Amino acid sequence: MSVDVDYTWVLQNKKFFSNLFRGRYVALIGRDVVGVGRSIQEAYEDARKRHPDGKKTPVLLKVDEAGDVQLMMGMAGG
């Protein structure tokens, strides 16, 4: 199912993600953090445990060791 992401909200709350999730991947549905992990798969599996119905596809963020927050999905670069 579809990805539900509030891009502007993610950008406005980078500090929140940076402070809490350094060195981790974060799975989001809308404005809810639904999964966290040290690998992409771990974050995704965590999200599936909490939202087993799979009605939404989580979007993934990466918070690197320096605290930089990057959206991993939804970009259009080619």
Add this chain to the structure above:
Amino acid sequence: MSARSIFSLLDRVGWTKLRHARFLVAGLGGLGSQAAYYLAAAGVGKIGLVDFDVVHPSNLQRQIYYRAGDVGRLKAEVLAGRLAELNPEVDVEPYNVKLSRDNGLEAVGRYDLVVDGTDNYPARYLLSDACVIMNRPYVFGSIYKFFGQVSVLSSQGGPCYRCLYPKPPPPGTVPSCADGGVLGPLPGVVGCIQAWEAVKVFLGFGRPLIGRLLVMDLAAMDFAEIPISRNPECPACGENPTIQELQDYDIFCGINPTPSEKEISPLEVKNMIAHGEDVLLVDVRDAVEREICRIEGSIHIPVDRIWEMLDALLEHEKVVLYCHRGVISRMVSEILREMGYGNIWSMKGGIEGWAETVDPSTPVY
């Protein structure tokens, strides 16, 4: 070109089928040029190449089939020449056009599948809708910084791009490849996977990425698959589709092609500074770009961090954003104005415009 090496992988039927295949590669940047080169090498019979852009110097580090001597030449024509050199048996058709609601269906309909190497949302939604309408597989790939995604969409009952991403992000919230920066090996990897998936789905072997989104982080060399499924309510491919023809995708994606009232020329910016007006000049480009050139007196807030610094922008009578060519800064300024920041302006033409009209000594890139 000899296909002997491929014979060991495919049977004669598969090889013959591939020689009669017609693939359209849309967008000839890092992804599309890479995919097209491998498809030509594999012996795909006909390859359509669509791009209306020319080769820029900044492309060369990641779009490796173009050379310094190609700068300023049309990508479709340059790449067509390279593919012909590689494999003269491939019929290559370059199209120096922008795909639109007027030509999209015809272009897609002439080919068996589409490999998407475009770098913007309007083109992606257009290609996806065209593939759904014309019943063609759509081999999706995208990149940003260290990250890549690949999937085979609109194929064998699987989801389409709209099922996955029903709405484009607001303009300016997701930087482009050129703004975000990307190193050549990433589009190399993703473009190769797209070429591979295109061959697989066309020949019907292996397990194509249908209903699966491959997500990768090359910084960590971490690959994962996320299951994706068709949305029964999708307006393009759902149970009651409402999209029967192509639309104006710039409007759908919130891109306003008309000049903004809140754009200001580089000359006006120079005069405001010279007259001592309370102007904060903000460079929203990436740090690497700022190292190449900058406007003296400007501060640096990369576009993806500006949302954290909004309060600081209110302290000045006027805030003028500038980027490379004035596109990103205009999008961001329009969003901020909608959010109530009426003092935000965008410098028309970006730092290129500044170099052209105010300070010719500014390096351009």
